[in-house]
Amino acid sequence: MKIERVxxxxxxxxxxxxxxxxxxxxxxxxxxxxxPAALERGKATIASSLDRLVKxxxxxxxxxxxxxxxxxxxxxxxxLAQCDLVIEAATENEAxxxxxxxxxxxxxxxxxxxxxxxxxxxxxxxxxxxxxxxRFVGMHFFNPVPLMALVELIRGLATSEETLATVRALAxxxxxxxxxxxxxxxxxxxxxxxxxxxxxxxxxxEGLASAEEIDTGMKLGCNHPIGPxxxxxxxxxxxxxxxxxxxxxxxxxxxxxxxxxxxxxxAAGHLGRKTGRGIYSYA
Numbered sequence: 001m002k003i004e005r006v007x008x009x010x011x012x013x014x015x016x017x018x019x020x021x022x023x024x025x026x027x028x029x030x031x032x033x034x035x036p037a038a039l040e041r042g043k044a045t046i047a048s049s050l051d052r053l054v055k056x057x058x059x060x061x062x063x064x065x066x067x068x069x070x071x072x073x074x075x076x077x078x079x080l081a082q083c084d085l086v087i088e089a090a091t092e093n094e095a096x097x098x099x100x101x102x103x104x105x106x107x108x109x110x111x112x113x114x115x116x117x118x119x120x121x122x123x124x125x126x127x128x129x130x131x132x133x134x135r136f137v138g139m140h141f142f143n144p145v146p147l148m149a150l151v152e153l154i155r156g157l158a159t160s161e162e163t164l165a166t167v168r169a170l171a172x173x174x175x176x177x178x179x180x181x182x183x184x185x186x187x188x189x190x191x192x193x194x195x196x197x198x199x200x201x202x203x204x205x206e207g208l209a210s211a212e213e214i215d216t217g218m219k220l221g222c223n224h225p226i227g228p229x230x231x232x233x234x235x236x237x238x239x240x241x242x243x244x245x246x247x248x249x250x251x252x253x254x255x256x257x258x259x260x261x262x263x264x265x266x267a268a269g270h271l272g273r274k275t276g277r278g279i280y281s282y283a
Contacts (some may be wrong), residue, residue, distance in 0.1 A: 001166045007080035010089040011042030017145025020046045021156035030072045035104040039073045057073035089117040092242045098129045115139035120246040123183045133158035146195045151176040185250035200228035205261035229279045233272035
């Protein structure tokens with residue numbers, strides 16, 4: 001199945017990043033969000049990102065303009081009906097995703113593949129909300145999407161070989177390297193990464209070292225490009241908490257319990273870079 005028109009549900013960080021990657025690769029990207037302001041911000045973010053690529057001589061002005069012209073927006077899910085594939089990239093909230101997926105399944109032609117960008121929720125469980133579990137798959141991009149080379153392709157219990165081949169070809173067309181992962185909470189990357197970050201927050205909570213010292217230790221001691229606490233702020237502490245709660249519930253294992261400090265920061269609205277304050281202050 002050839003993909004030329006991709007729908008993206010959600011115009012936030014992940015949604016506009018996926019839309020940009022699609023548009024630069026020559027695909028039409030239809031970005032959907034019920035919030036008109038979010039669509040405006042998403043389009044502006046894409047334009048700004050492409051401008052930076054032009055300044056760095058990684059993209060010509062002509063290619064930038066052509067990519068921008070391939071980004072369309074809509075405020076209704078029905079506006080995605082002509083797409084060959086739709087990627088759900090809404091907030092990491094299972095109830096919200098299930099509602100969106102049920103509506104997509106009802107509105108889209110039966111041949112359309114539906115993918116979800118979830119970072120931790122069961123693909124099989126999400127697929128069961130649709131009448132096309134064989135044409136449902138996880139397509140987990142990483143932030144920032146235009147720069148990160150990896151895409152996890154997650155098979156649900158009923159995902160067909162044809163569907164997997166379709167999204168693998170799409171990922172490669174976007175210039176990404178796909179890895180195929182079995183359905184399990186957090187898949188592979190977040191299964192390893194998020195508990196490490198959670199443990200770093202436990203270290204901070206227990207006063208073993210300051211946030212700066214913990215991050216310096218991991219950068220210089222483990223050759224990480226960014227410390228785990230700074231990375232948590234970049235990901236969003238609310239997202240981190242949601243992922244750890246999925247692990248805690250999914251595995252029923254206390255080793256995945258979210259750090260109390262993580263819960264407290266989220267309760268206070270200190271979510272990281274996006275709110276100007278998380279583990280660090282960005283004011």
